[in-house]
Amino acid sequence: MEPRSFAALTADLETELRRLGYRDGSIRQYHQVWRRIGGFLEQQGSACFTEQLGVQFLETRCDYLALEASGALTQSQVNIGRVVRMLGDFQQHGTVLRRYYKQRNLLHTAGFQETLAGYVRACEQREHSSVTRTHYRKIAEKFLSFAESQAITDCGQLTAQHCSAYVETWLGYQAKTVELQLCGLRSFLRYLHATGQHGTDLAAQLPSVRVTKQARIPSAWTAEQVAQILQAVDRGNPAGKRDYAMILLAARLGPRSMDIKHLQLQHLHWAERRIEFVASKTGQRLSLPLLPDVGWAIIDYLQHGRPAVDSPYVFLRHLAPIVPFADDDHLHQIIEKYRQLARVSLPPKRRRGFHALRHTLASVLLAQGTPLSVIADVLGHADPESTGVYLKIDVSRLRECAGDPDQVLNQ
Numbered sequence: 001m002e003p004r005s006f007a008a009l010t011a012d013l014e015t016e017l018r019r020l021g022y023r024d025g026s027i028r029q030y031h032q033v034w035r036r037i038g039g040f041l042e043q044q045g046s047a048c049f050t051e052q053l054g055v056q057f058l059e060t061r062c063d064y065l066a067l068e069a070s071g072a073l074t075q076s077q078v079n080i081g082r083v084v085r086m087l088g089d090f091q092q093h094g095t096v097l098r099r100y101y102k103q104r105n106l107l108h109t110a111g112f113q114e115t116l117a118g119y120v121r122a123c124e125q126r127e128h129s130s131v132t133r134t135h136y137r138k139i140a141e142k143f144l145s146f147a148e149s150q151a152i153t154d155c156g157q158l159t160a161q162h163c164s165a166y167v168e169t170w171l172g173y174q175a176k177t178v179e180l181q182l183c184g185l186r187s188f189l190r191y192l193h194a195t196g197q198h199g200t201d202l203a204a205q206l207p208s209v210r211v212t213k214q215a216r217i218p219s220a221w222t223a224e225q226v227a228q229i230l231q232a233v234d235r236g237n238p239a240g241k242r243d244y245a246m247i248l249l250a251a252r253l254g255p256r257s258m259d260i261k262h263l264q265l266q267h268l269h270w271a272e273r274r275i276e277f278v279a280s281k282t283g284q285r286l287s288l289p290l291l292p293d294v295g296w297a298i299i300d301y302l303q304h305g306r307p308a309v310d311s312p313y314v315f316l317r318h319l320a321p322i323v324p325f326a327d328d329d330h331l332h333q334i335i336e337k338y339r340q341l342a343r344v345s346l347p348p349k350r351r352r353g354f355h356a357l358r359h360t361l362a363s364v365l366l367a368q369g370t371p372l373s374v375i376a377d378v379l380g381h382a383d384p385e386s387t388g389v390y391l392k393i394d395v396s397r398l399r400e401c402a403g404d405p406d407q408v409l410n411q
Contacts, residue, residue, distance in 0.1 A: 003048045004048065004091070005047050005048060006037070006038055006041055006047060006048060006049045007038075009048075009049055009087065009090070009091055010034045010038075010087075012090075013030075013086070013087065013090045013096075014027060014030070014031075016090070016095070016096055016149060017030070017096065019108070019148075019149075020096060020106075021105075029079075030083060033079075033080055033083040033084075034083070036057075037049070037054070037057055037083075037084070037087070040053070040056075040057045040060065041053060044056075049087055049088075049091060051088040054084040054085075054087060054088055055084075057084065058080065058081055058084055061077070061080065062077060064077065064081065068081070089169075093165065093168065093169050094149065094150065095146055095149035095150070095169070096149070097169055106141050106142065106144075106145040107141060107144055107145055107148065108148060109144075109148055109153055111153065111154060111155075112144045112147070112148065112155075115144070115155055115192075115197065116137070116140055116141055116144060118191075118195070119136075119137070119140050119188060119191050120133065120137050122191055122195075123136055123137070123187075129280065129281055129282065129283050130280055131258060131280050131281045132281075134327055135180070135184060136184045136187055136188065138184075138328075139181060139184030139185055139188065140184070140185075140188040143166055143185055143188065146162075146165075146166045146169070147162060147166075150162060150165075155192050155197045155198055156197065156198055156199070158192075158198060158202065159202075160202055160205045163185070163189070163202050163205065163206060166185075167181075167182070167185075167206065167207065182206055182207070182208070185203075185206065186203040186206055187203075189201065189202045189203035189206070190203045221344075221346070221356055221357070221359075221360045222360075223360070223364060225342075225344045225346075226251050226357065226360055228342040228343075228344050229247065229335070229338045229339055229342050229344060230244065230247060230248060230251070230338075231342065232338045232339075232341040232342035233247065233338055235300070237305075238301075238304070238305035238306070238307075238318060239305070239318050240305075241297075241300050241301040241304060241305030242301050242305055242306070242315055242316075242318070243334050243337075243338070244297055244301075245294075245297040245298050245300070245301045245315070246260055246315055246331070246334065246354075247334070247335065247338070247354075247357065248293065248294055248297050249263075249294055249297075249298070250354050250357040250358060250361075251357045251360065251361060252291055252293065252294050252361070253275070253288045253289075253291070253294065253361070254357070254358045254361040254362065255279075255286075255288070255358075256279070256280065256281060256354075256355070256358065257330055257331050257353070257354040257355065258280040258281065258327065259277060259279055259280055259286075260315065260331070260354070261313075261315065261324060261325040261327070261329070261331070262277070262280055262313070262324075263275075263277065263313065263314045263315065264277075264312045264313055264314060265312055265313075265314060266312065267314075268290065268298070268314070269290070270290070270295075273289060273290040273295070274287055274288065274289060274290055275287070275288045275289075275290050276288075298314065301314075301315075302314070307322045309322045311323070311324065330353055330354065331353065331354050332353040332354070334354075335353055335354060335356075335357075336353075
């Protein structure tokens with residue numbers, strides 16, 4: 001099979017972008033970059049696009065790979081790189097992957113919309129937690145959107161090959177991410193079979209990726225790194241007051257980012273000096289001490305930084321519309337902003353989001369000799385084994401466990 005010419009590739013991609021609802025202005029911007037890439041391909045004597053040529057195109061404009069690794073790319077350079085990667089992904093998978101757009105309504109087929117609504121109701125009847133329901137809904141929605149891009153209009157038309165092609169779009173992601181996607185996809189495919197919307201249980205034909213909790217080492221920072229990040233926050237402006245309170249809350253008490261975003265004014269019990277809420281992931285009720293430094297940071301934000309709007313939520317976005325943070329906003333950009341300002345360097349694979357602060361708190365408590373059962377209560381773990389994984393980051397105590405093999409064997 002002859003490879004598509006660059007002109008045919010971009011024509012097909014434009015058709016898909018229009019189907020997805022991209023605006024004319026956005027498509028015109030894509031055309032501008034496509035023309036530059038087309039000119040580069042002509043200079044290279046190639047009528048077809050390849051990922052290698054795409055990287056060479058980026059390198060001719062700037063030292064792209066080095067700038068990307070150091071986080072020094074400008075927004076314009078990031079946008080051009082995004083277009084090049086989209087071309088490569090579309091050429092390989094024949095679809096626009098979800099990483100490229102944030103439209104709220106991904107589905108255009110009425111039948112798929114009804115199927116998704118029925119699946120959401122089924123998840124509610126199974127009493128999945130709100131986080132699990134949201135996670136499963138998004139996976140099902142993305143899979144059905146992929147099916148639409150393959151000209152499928154009915155769930156009964158799905159085949160094992162379609163499922164395999166969709167799974168391939170996740171290649172290159174961390175094993176844990178792939179595992180979570182496969183878990184949600186299996187749930188949805190089983191639902192299709194159980195409700196008679198597909199005659200075969202396609203879930204049984206999906207590959208298996210197992211990542212045990214004990215196999216992963218949590219990404220913990222040092223207390224000094226957390227202190228540096230907090231010091232980098234400008235508390236003289238409203239957004240800085242909010243960010244400082246959120247980061248300090250995560251670092252000192254360890255709530256998940258979802259629970260920070262869902263924190264309401266009614267959860268702050270000032271007289272009892274407690275913060276009480278139902279954890280979004282486990283459904284357990286948590287009661288955490290309202291530590292003085294955390295309390296004063298929240299007060300400073302509420303009195304001098306929080307927009308004067310009628311909302312039950314503590315932390316709000318400061319750009320219109322003034323609303324709480326979206327559930328799919330992991331607040332990664334907030335931590336990364338101050339990490340870079342503080343010049344805190346981390347290994348390439350070290351996590352950089354709010355969850356790293358949660359891991360750091362666990363490691364600090366463990367180093368102080370806090371029992372795992374207490375740490376589990378603080379972090380709101382439903383399964384004690386989830387807390388046991390933090391033993392791996394207490395290197396000093398692990399060293400204490402190392403003994404003389406001969407002495408052990410001769411006992």
